Amino acid sequence: MPPHPTWTATLGSVVAATTLGIAALAAPAGAAATPAVAETSPAAAQPGDVERLGLEATAGFDGRFIAGTWVPVTVSLAPERLVAGVLDVDVRLENGGRLTETRPFEVAGGSRKRFRVVVPPVADLTVTVRPDGEEPVQVRPGTQQRVAGGAFLVGVLGAVPADPPAVESVATRRRAVYVSVDPEWLALSAHALDSVGTLVAHAQDLQRLPDPARRTLAAAVAGGVDLTVVADRPGPVDLGVTSPATARGEDGTLTAEPGAWVLTEADLSGPPTHRTDPAAGVGRVIAAAAPLGRGRVAVVAVPLGAPGLGRDAALWSHLLQPAADRDGATQPTTTTQMLNTSQAVLSGSDLALPTLPWLTAFLVLYVAAVGPGNALVLSRLGRRELAWVTVPAVTVAFAVGAFAASAVASPPTGVAASALTWVDGHGSELALAAVRAPRPGHHTLTLPGQGWDVVAGALREPAVLTRGGDVEVGFELEALEAGTVLAWRTGTGDPPLQVTASAGAGGVRATVRNVSDRPVDDIRLLSAGEERRIGGLEPGQQRDVEVHSRTELRPSDPWDGEHQFLGDRGPRGGPELPMSLATVLQWEILDRSPGLVWAVGSLPGQTGSPVRADGRPAGDEGSLVAVGVRPTLAGDRFLSPYTVSRAVVATAGMGGERGGPSPNALVDVESVVLRYRLPVAGDLQALVATLDEGWREPGPHGPPVAVPEVVCDDRGVCSDVELPRPVPAGPAGPGETELEVWDVRAGAWAPLADVFADGEADPARTVSPLGEVHVRAVPQDVFEFAGRGVGARLGGQR
Numbered sequence: 001m002p003p004h005p006t007w008t009a010t011l012g013s014v015v016a017a018t019t020l021g022i023a024a025l026a027a028p029a030g031a032a033a034t035p036a037v038a039e040t041s042p043a044a045a046q047p048g049d050v051e052r053l054g055l056e057a058t059a060g061f062d063g064r065f066i067a068g069t070w071v072p073v074t075v076s077l078a079p080e081r082l083v084a085g086v087l088d089v090d091v092r093l094e095n096g097g098r099l100t101e102t103r104p105f106e107v108a109g110g111s112r113k114r115f116r117v118v119v120p121p122v123a124d125l126t127v128t129v130r131p132d133g134e135e136p137v138q139v140r141p142g143t144q145q146r147v148a149g150g151a152f153l154v155g156v157l158g159a160v161p162a163d164p165p166a167v168e169s170v171a172t173r174r175r176a177v178y179v180s181v182d183p184e185w186l187a188l189s190a191h192a193l194d195s196v197g198t199l200v201a202h203a204q205d206l207q208r209l210p211d212p213a214r215r216t217l218a219a220a221v222a223g224g225v226d227l228t229v230v231a232d233r234p235g236p237v238d239l240g241v242t243s244p245a246t247a248r249g250e251d252g253t254l255t256a257e258p259g260a261w262v263l264t265e266a267d268l269s270g271p272p273t274h275r276t277d278p279a280a281g282v283g284r285v286i287a288a289a290a291p292l293g294r295g296r297v298a299v300v301a302v303p304l305g306a307p308g309l310g311r312d313a314a315l316w317s318h319l320l321q322p323a324a325d326r327d328g329a330t331q332p333t334t335t336t337q338m339l340n341t342s343q344a345v346l347s348g349s350d351l352a353l354p355t356l357p358w359l360t361a362f363l364v365l366y367v368a369a370v371g372p373g374n375a376l377v378l379s380r381l382g383r384r385e386l387a388w389v390t391v392p393a394v395t396v397a398f399a400v401g402a403f404a405a406s407a408v409a410s411p412p413t414g415v416a417a418s419a420l421t422w423v424d425g426h427g428s429e430l431a432l433a434a435v436r437a438p439r440p441g442h443h444t445l446t447l448p449g450q451g452w453d454v455v456a457g458a459l460r461e462p463a464v465l466t467r468g469g470d471v472e473v474g475f476e477l478e479a480l481e482a483g484t485v486l487a488w489r490t491g492t493g494d495p496p497l498q499v500t501a502s503a504g505a506g507g508v509r510a511t512v513r514n515v516s517d518r519p520v521d522d523i524r525l526l527s528a529g530e531e532r533r534i535g536g537l538e539p540g541q542q543r544d545v546e547v548h549s550r551t552e553l554r555p556s557d558p559w560d561g562e563h564q565f566l567g568d569r570g571p572r573g574g575p576e577l578p579m580s581l582a583t584v585l586q587w588e589i590l591d592r593s594p595g596l597v598w599a600v601g602s603l604p605g606q607t608g609s610p611v612r613a614d615g616r617p618a619g620d621e622g623s624l625v626a627v628g629v630r631p632t633l634a635g636d637r638f639l640s641p642y643t644v645s646r647a648v649v650a651t652a653g654m655g656g657e658r659g660g661p662s663p664n665a666l667v668d669v670e671s672v673v674l675r676y677r678l679p680v681a682g683d684l685q686a687l688v689a690t691l692d693e694g695w696r697e698p699g700p701h702g703p704p705v706a707v708p709e710v711v712c713d714d715r716g717v718c719s720d721v722e723l724p725r726p727v728p729a730g731p732a733g734p735g736e737t738e739l740e741v742w743d744v745r746a747g748a749w750a751p752l753a754d755v756f757a758d759g760e761a762d763p764a765r766t767v768s769p770l771g772e773v774h775v776r777a778v779p780q781d782v783f784e785f786a787g788r789g790v791g792a793r794l795g796g797q798r
Contacts, residue, residue: 070118073089088130098463174322428490429489445473497537501597512534532548637795742773
């Protein structure tokens, strides 16, 4: 991982560090990859201590989680007598750092108390119970046991049915593993569902959820989790979120919303109908689905595991789908990518590089005092032999003065910025904060309120997280070392920007309006790989913008523009907060995938949650705001590839780097499966695609730009040369890439050239009943998929 940012220091702190020889420590090396799906193994501790405390610790749901995701950890205590003390959940992160969440506890004898914690992607996990006046008891929930077959998790809100169907996902053939999800997790954190591909819940159970749990669930779906709701009772369907069905009839038929994808009994035995009104004469509608943000909401009329359709593998294979791939072969994880990028982002803050003028002034004064000044005084006194006393004395005086100045003039300082995002109206907040001090010691960052999911930068000592009225993260720092925190939580109020967009054969157009009472600066519109800057908007102002006029997605050089927002250099030479937070979010929600149109801007001053560094307000760098909406059809009956969401849902082969060299590229994988979801149902006439549009031309930062190398011959003579990187061979990027499309009628992969023989494909052959298209690639070297898109012609019009 990259080194910690060096922060701006005042005269006193620079002098102290220079004179006393204090330097920041390097971060530990990263950890090894974890397997794709892990199961916890039995805790390892002294049996007598564990039984006396009634201690149980489980990582994941029913002991299972997906490697590379946030992990729910449950710790329960059922002691024989009253026990009080401290509970520590210690996580060794994949970036080499450690984070310990500590909680006080008191449990009466004969009772049971559960503690729930959501931790970042783990390399190792330890739970320690420290009873007052007793020796600590430690257990280690296992995190390294692989579940064979590339399984994915299906969460069931409440209990898993006794006889659920054995399901393999469409096209990817990944086996579904059912786990129970306690409703309390929904109120705790949206990251709690990070391991779950699809969550299955009954409509009445959703109605009983408290409002915080509903908001968290909606945020999780908007972020990429699929929600499948069982509506097995006649009457209106009320989900608390956008629903693709309005009601269920007495005969079990669903009434779908206009534009929702529907699945009928006829679709289970034959090719999909893809009718504009599927309920008319094509059989009973038993499922309906519609997108919500980057996820999907589906309603099904039969309970999971019930006799008949409840155990029909064909039905549930369409409804139970894996989330975007987090396989352990694709390292580092999204969370680590974001944390690493945040270190670079902080280099542009007010606490950036040491102020060289102050350091120069100090050195000049010191040299002048210890040299000419000292010599002049001693020569006038006629006592030059005292130089052996005065030179050390001057040095000590400067050192003591510098240390005193740093103590008085350089208290610990902090910086903070936030990113507020809304996806289809559902908001979340990302806070970036850091603290540094001129002297070694204990320092803290305090995030206001509760509900934060926290990850900390790697240091030699673990960061310690405590939850009370606020969330506090403590660090043991060396001089000038930075303690860094990334924290997420759901719920951010109303967005300051209102965005409407439409897409069709003429491109993407949008209207952005400032609906807040504050100006929004530096607004940009993003649609997949396209960007349009429109400047600032005062309250009440709006702007109509043509984002672009393209009908196909734009390919991109994987090495070019990896950190596009880092190219915006401020007066200090570094990337400027808060807009540079878009670089952090590019590894998550702002990865420039198609499906959503984004308006991104900045709000100066305090907008997000105020952060404190060692009890003092941290310097606020403002907030980035990002509002994402799904564009509507432009009216020309063309379903633009810019409206069709895309996700990597399966990878095979070790050595891959998801997100490296860019969020829309993979390196050294044997095969990749891309899943496309058409946003609205209709009378599909033909599928159109630019699936073979990979990266063609080298950019300024990638092949075949010359790369400096040092070459040595057999005689040991070395010289600097420039070795060009290989030129891409063909439209698929570096090397040749084989592309296949899932044939829904044959249930097998078919070559792209056969499916799109005349440039268009038959929807009955390529589109599943719920609007999904799967594409498999067998790449060589780098597989860049930014330009690979899918669209459709509707209603017979071109």
